Each structure stands twice: as C-alpha cells, then as structure tokens.
Amino acid sequence: MDSLHQHFADILAALKAFELTPWKLVGFAGMALFTSRWFVQMYYTRKFRRVVMPMAFWWLSVSGSVLLLAYFIFGKNDSVGILSNLLPVFVSVYNLVVHTRDLRARRAAQSGS
Secondary structure (H helix, E strand, C coil): CHHHHHHHHHHHHHHHCCCCCHHHHHHHHHHHHHHHHHHHHHHHHHHHCCCCCCHHHHHHHHHHHHHHHHHHHHHHCCHHHHHHHHHHHHHHHHHHHHHHHHHHHHHHHHHHC
16 A cells, blocks of 8 residues: 555656646647547548548648657657657658549549540
C-alpha cells in the first residue's frame, strides 16, 4: 500500500512542478491534431455509413506528426518520441501523394472522354 501512496505522491509532485513551455505547447498542439484525426474519421464513417478515410485524416496526421517531431527533437530530445512519430509522417505523406495522383488521373480521364 505504501508503494501506491508513493506513486500518487510522485504524480502530485510532478503536476505541481509542471511548467508550460513553448515547446510543450507545440507538443500539446501536435498531440491534439494527431488525436483529432480519429474523431474526423469517425464523423465521416458515421455520415456515410461505411468506413471512410477522409483527406482531413491524412492532413491532421501529417500536421500532428510534424509538430510532435519538432517537440521531441528540439523541446525534449527524446529518441523514442522521434522514432514513434517519424513513421506516421511518411505513411501519411505517402497516402496524400497516392490520393493526389489518383485525383489527377481521374480528372485527366474525365477531360479526355
């Protein structure tokens, strides 16, 4: 039981010592953007009554990942955070590129018909 009390005491001490820095604001903004993409995806899935991955999902992924990368590189210097946010940037950018190519191909096919 003492261990549990010590954990709570440590958490309270960390909360009391919390300092909001500009880099933490960047990190929190990145976290909010990265998390909000799931709510956007859920909204579109409910709206269309099928699973939909809207473009906003990928833009929020890129934006959130870039902000989180900036926080983990410059504000925290945390290799785990850097690596865990690096891959989503590439996947999201890849999906945006594929989507853009598909849109161009569809437009070209429509204008050629």
